[in-house]
Amino acid sequence: MKVTWKLPDGGEIAADVKDGINMMEAAVANNVPNVIGECGGNLSCATCHVYVDPDWMGKTGAADEFEDAMLDVAEAPRQDNSRLSCQITASADLDGLVLIVPEV
Amino acid sequence: MTVWTPTDDGFADLTSHDTFVNGAPHNTFARLRRDDPVHWTDWDGGEGFWSITRHADISEMNRQPQVFSSARGIRMEDQTYEEYLARRTFQETDPPEHMMTRIKVAKAFSKPVIAEFENDIRKLCDDILDVALQKGAFDATKDIARQLPMQMLGRILGLPEEDLPWLVEKGDALIANTDPDFTDHVLDKMTTDEFRMMPFNSPAGAELYSYAKDLMARKDAAGDTSGVLHLILQPAKDGSVITEEEFRNFFCLLVAAGNDTTRYSIAAGIQAMCHQPELLGQMQSEDIWDTAPDEIIRWATPAIYFRRTATQDVEMHGKTIREGDKVLYWWSSANRDDTVFDDPFRVNLKRTPNKHLSFGQGGPHVCLGMWLARLEVRVLFQELAKRITSIEANGPHKFLRSNFVGGIKELPVKVVAK
Numbered sequence: 001m002k003v004t005w006k007l008p009d010g011g012e013i014a015a016d017v018k019d020g021i022n023m024m025e026a027a028v029a030n031n032v033p034n035v036i037g038e039c040g041g042n043l044s045c046a047t048c049h050v051y052v053d054p055d056w057m058g059k060t061g062a063a064d065e066f067e068d069a070m071l072d073v074a075e076a077p078r079q080d081n082s083r084l085s086c087q088i089t090a091s092a093d094l095d096g097l098v099l100i101v102p103e104v
Numbered sequence: 105m106t107v108w109t110p111t112d113d114g115f116a117d118l119t120s121h122d123t124f125v126n127g128a129p130h131n132t133f134a135r136l137r138r139d140d141p142v143h144w145t146d147w148d149g150g151e152g153f154w155s156i157t158r159h160a161d162i163s164e165m166n167r168q169p170q171v172f173s174s175a176r177g178i179r180m181e182d183q184t185y186e187e188y189l190a191r192r193t194f195q196e197t198d199p200p201e202h203m204m205t206r207i208k209v210a211k212a213f214s215k216p217v218i219a220e221f222e223n224d225i226r227k228l229c230d231d232i233l234d235v236a237l238q239k240g241a242f243d244a245t246k247d248i249a250r251q252l253p254m255q256m257l258g259r260i261l262g263l264p265e266e267d268l269p270w271l272v273e274k275g276d277a278l279i280a281n282t283d284p285d286f287t288d289h290v291l292d293k294m295t296t297d298e299f300r301m302m303p304f305n306s307p308a309g310a311e312l313y314s315y316a317k318d319l320m321a322r323k324d325a326a327g328d329t330s331g332v333l334h335l336i337l338q339p340a341k342d343g344s345v346i347t348e349e350e351f352r353n354f355f356c357l358l359v360a361a362g363n364d365t366t367r368y369s370i371a372a373g374i375q376a377m378c379h380q381p382e383l384l385g386q387m388q389s390e391d392i393w394d395t396a397p398d399e400i401i402r403w404a405t406p407a408i409y410f411r412r413t414a415t416q417d418v419e420m421h422g423k424t425i426r427e428g429d430k431v432l433y434w435w436s437s438a439n440r441d442d443t444v445f446d447d448p449f450r451v452n453l454k455r456t457p458n459k460h461l462s463f464g465q466g467g468p469h470v471c472l473g474m475w476l477a478r479l480e481v482r483v484l485f486q487e488l489a490k491r492i493t494s495i496e497a498n499g500p501h502k503f504l505r506s507n508f509v510g511g512i513k514e515l516p517v518k519v520v521a522k
């Protein structure tokens with residue numbers, strides 16, 4: 001699948017991501033700034049917080065209760081489209097996904 | 105030029121605390137990374153264990169708590185199920201149970217909440233440095249590094265000021281329980297089972313237990329809902345409430361984890377300034393503060409290893425780790441892995457990226473206090489650099505006798521204050 005990160009400075013990073021890889025791992029592999037993933041995708045740190053482009057919110061689904069609690073811990077302000085990107089996994093139906101990287 | 109050249113013969117005994125009195129045995133770690141990355145050690149003090157020394161392997165394993173569990177002990181020493189139950193903190197649980205506790209305290213230690221304490225930290229640093237620097241020559245571990253972390257933790261927890269010196273002392277006895285300078289009950293030299301059920305196998309743990317209990321009662325009576333301690337008494341999402349035992353263990357964990365790790369990061373940073381004189385100038389005039397704290401903490405690696413236990417057989421680099429085997433992640437080795445860090449024995453305050461593992465990054469147990477530690481280190485060195493024109497060693501430094509906590513316990517320095 002293809003994913004695009006929109007950066008706070010107006011730039012963009014796009015990459016092809018294999019199915020099964022999560023968006024935190026993909027961001028780290030593609031040097032996307034501000035997406036760190038200190039806990040290795042284990043829902044313990046909130047350093048992979050992103051905003052999902054509103055057009056994609058239906059497809060990415062909602063945060064579960066743990067993710068929901070951890071979103072309160074994120075550095076950038078929480079919004080309705082906030083997600084921890086380690087909890088979004090690449091799959092064919094997310095092809096074209098757009099994620100907005102918060103300013104931190 | 106390297107700052108410090110390891111002197112071990114490449115075959116150091118990792119089970120011996122004495123091995124570490126000259127610093128971590130990095131020649132041994134380098135050999136293991138190269139020749140034997142999944143290394144078995146037989147041990148007369150308990151079951152043998154596997155040592156994982158490469159950065160890449162530790163990173164890959166640490167993110168799989170279902171395969172490498174924290175729930176059967178996190179130190180080299182074996183523990184029975186009864187000991188585990190008596191002493192455990194959420195650091196000794198696996199997801200999803202781990203998460204149930206961690207979310208209760210995560211907010212209080214999050215980057216934005218911790219950032220609010222910057223002015224407090226600066227004020228504390230002012231006071232500490234004013235006293236120390238006017239001496240000219242002093243022990244930097246004792247007079248600078250030892251002071252800040254506990255005072256700061258006390259603030260975050262909402263503890264009474266007058267209790268802090270006592271807590272520093274108990275925290276020391278708790279964690280440095282293998283160094284006779286810090287405790288009368290040197291762990292590996294004891295013959296009785298008396299302390300085995302106590303947190304960190306230490307009578308100081310028992311004293312901290314009862315302190316925590318009294319503290320809670322006092323706070324409840326006063327209706328005081330400030331600070332982290334109150335937060336973790338809130339019911340979890342499923343309605344469960346932390347037990348008294350869990351709470352006391354968590355309090356001990358904070359005292360232990362928040363105390364000397366940060367202290368020894370500060371000490372290692374000051375040691376580096378003595379050996380790499382260019383660092384002071386960089387701190388005074390260059391834009392290094394986004395990267396310097398992590399580099400200082402990489403250099404320090406105060407937590408030398410943590411342990412996991414395999415929950416299934418795993419093949420790795422030609423070895424078979426069996427279900428039930430103890431597996432040690434040597435952060436200290438990973439942080440000098442030259443496949444990840446250029447010139448790893450040199451402090452480079454601008455190192456980017458800096459994928460050090462001092463905080464156990466890459467796993468669910470990644471340090472809860474990392475934002476606090478980074479902030480304390482940044483502010484302390486900013487304030488120190490502002491106030492001096494030179495700093496140099498004033499005699500040899502001494503490391504702690506411990507294969508678990510890496511730290512310079514004596515660091516004589518001479519400074520010229522501005």
Ligand code: HEM
Pocket residue numbers: 174178194195196206257357358361362363365366369401405406407410411435461462463464467468469470471472473474476477
């Ligand atoms: C430079 C200073 C510090 C270092 C190097 C450090 C190191 C670590 C490491 C390596 C772990 C992970 C252990 C594992 O994977 O099993 C950890 C966990 C932890 N640290 Fe720190 N720490 C530091 C400062 C602090 C501070 C200031 C606090 C609290 C005020 C703290 C509280 C904790 C807690 C509660 C955990 C357990 C987290 C969990 O299991 O989810 N640490 N720390």
